Amino acid sequence: MTLDARTVSWDRGGRLVVDGVSLAPAPGETVGLLGPNGSGKSSLLRLLDGVVRPTAGVVALDGRDLTRVPRREVARAVAVVGQHAATEVDLTVREVVELGRLPHRTSFGGDRAADEAAVAEALARTGLTDKAEQLWRRLSGGEQQRAHIARALAQQPRELLLDEPTNHLDIRHQLDVLDLVTRLPVTTVVALHDLNLAAMFCDTVLVLRAGRAVAAGTPAAVLTPELIADVYGVAAEVGHDAEGRPSIRYRVGVRV
Numbered sequence: 001m002t003l004d005a006r007t008v009s010w011d012r013g014g015r016l017v018v019d020g021v022s023l024a025p026a027p028g029e030t031v032g033l034l035g036p037n038g039s040g041k042s043s044l045l046r047l048l049d050g051v052v053r054p055t056a057g058v059v060a061l062d063g064r065d066l067t068r069v070p071r072r073e074v075a076r077a078v079a080v081v082g083q084h085a086a087t088e089v090d091l092t093v094r095e096v097v098e099l100g101r102l103p104h105r106t107s108f109g110g111d112r113a114a115d116e117a118a119v120a121e122a123l124a125r126t127g128l129t130d131k132a133e134q135l136w137r138r139l140s141g142g143e144q145q146r147a148h149i150a151r152a153l154a155q156q157p158r159e160l161l162l163d164e165p166t167n168h169l170d171i172r173h174q175l176d177v178l179d180l181v182t183r184l185p186v187t188t189v190v191a192l193h194d195l196n197l198a199a200m201f202c203d204t205v206l207v208l209r210a211g212r213a214v215a216a217g218t219p220a221a222v223l224t225p226e227l228i229a230d231v232y233g234v235a236a237e238v239g240h241d242a243e244g245r246p247s248i249r250y251r252v253g254v255r256v
């Protein structure tokens with residue numbers, strides 16, 4: 001069992017921002033959420049996190065309606081890295097990552113050694129050990145984003161929800177972060193704009209358009225020239241690597 005969405009909709013002022021979407025990742029799977037700007041990717045992630053409640057349908061954690069699961073229990077199972085994750089106060093990188101341990105604290109304080117080990121490992125995995133004592137707000141945009149990913153890793157979740165985690169990262173860190181999260185023994189739902197990264201790292205993808213799911217399946221099955229033309233209005237050639245994963249080359253000035 002894992003986190004799943006069953007025909008969920010989210011109505012904002014009479015408009016269905018998410019419209020009857022279902023998503024049931026297999027445990028350990030990495031699902032890419034794709035779709036143009038405004039198609040509902042972030043909104044679906046917020047529904048999966050329980051930050052907002054669906055106006056129809058159900059999000060379930062281990063088969064239980066998420067709205068009935070205590071937030072602390074949700075926080076132990078589900079970690080989120082938002083698109084505009086900000087840290088307002090003057091925290092060091094280590095302190096930001098330590099926030100990920102809060103759901104594991106008990107009234108007795110919790111297991112200090114486990115907290116320290118989880119934080120150290122999360123810093124190491126995101127390449128931030130050397131920056132641990134620096135102020136988070138003095139880091140570069142990409143380093144700040146990696147610190148939030150480290151916070152999510154320190155949380156040691158079963159489910160990881162990532163909203164465009166690569167948008168501030170240089171190419172090496174894009175590859176490192178996606179390689180890292182897809183190797184973790186957790187179920188990951190990740191909103192991505194880069195179709196080639198989705199093809200490289202996702203087991204399956206779900207494509208949204210205007211709040212609706214228009215395609216789902218393996219990257220090879222979904223990421224066809226026809227789908228890319230239809231959903232994004234862009235002409236593309238799709239090749240396949242030795243493992244059969246699609247590799248997309250866009251064509252400008254070609255009408256679709």
Ligand SMILES: Nc1ncnc2c1ncn2[C@@H]1O[C@H](COP(=O)(O)OP(=O)(O)OP(=O)(O)O)[C@@H](O)[C@H]1O
Pocket residue numbers: 012017035036037038039040041042043044
């Ligand atoms: N709280 C809200 N109230 C009203 N409308 C909202 C709210 N949140 C999102 N929307 C609208 O829902 C639509 C989907 O937004 P969402 O951020 O989920 O899309 P997205 O696919 O993540 O977009 P992007 O790729 O640009 O990040 C947008 O038109 C947005 O304006």
